[in-house]
Amino acid sequence: MRNHTARHYLSKIMNSPVGRLTLVATDEGLAAILWEHDRPGRVPLCASAEDDRHPVLLETERQLTEYFDGRRRQFTLTLDLAGTPFQRMVWDALRTIPFGETRSYSQIAQHVGRPRAVRAVGAANGRNPVSIVTPCHRVIGSTGKLTGFAGGLEIKARLLTHEGVTA
Numbered sequence: 001m002r003n004h005t006a007r008h009y010l011s012k013i014m015n016s017p018v019g020r021l022t023l024v025a026t027d028e029g030l031a032a033i034l035w036e037h038d039r040p041g042r043v044p045l046c047a048s049a050e051d052d053r054h055p056v057l058l059e060t061e062r063q064l065t066e067y068f069d070g071r072r073r074q075f076t077l078t079l080d081l082a083g084t085p086f087q088r089m090v091w092d093a094l095r096t097i098p099f100g101e102t103r104s105y106s107q108i109a110q111h112v113g114r115p116r117a118v119r120a121v122g123a124a125n126g127r128n129p130v131s132i133v134t135p136c137h138r139v140i141g142s143t144g145k146l147t148g149f150a151g152g153l154e155i156k157a158r159l160l161t162h163e164g165v166t167a
Helices: 055-068 085-094 105-111 118-126 153-162
Strands: 010-016 019-025 030-035
Touching (some): 019 055, 085 105, 085 118, 105 118
Antiparallel strands (some): 010 019, 019 030
C-alpha cells in the first residue's frame, strides 16, 4: 500500500444531484470523492485544507457536473489512489465497466483473474475511494439485486437509473 500519510491533501465541497460530495486531491491527482454521510475511515486519508481553486478539484467538479447533466459517460481524470495492489487491480477493473452496464462481483473477480475472491472483490469495491469516477455503483449482486454502496442503496439506484439501467 502506498503511504499517503505524508501527502498534502486538499478538498473542495461540491453540491450534486446525489448530495454534497467532498472532492479530495493531491497535486498528482484525484484521491477521493467522499459521500456526505460516508462511514468514517472508509477511505483512510485526511484533507489538510480546503482549496476551491485547485486545478485537480476544479476539473473533477467540471467532469462530475457534465456526468450529472448527461453530457459525460467516461471520466478522464488523473488519479492518485492509496490502496493495496489487489484493491488497485479491482478498481482498475471497475473502470472498464461501460456506462449504462453492470457487472456482478463474481464477474469482476473473474476479470482480475481471481474467480474465487468474490468477497475480497466486494471488500475492495467498498473501499473504492473515488465513487462515480471508478463506478462501483455498476457492481450488483449475482441475482441482479443492488448490494452495498458507500453512498447508500437509494443513491446507487439513482446513479444506475441516470445511466439508463433498470435496477
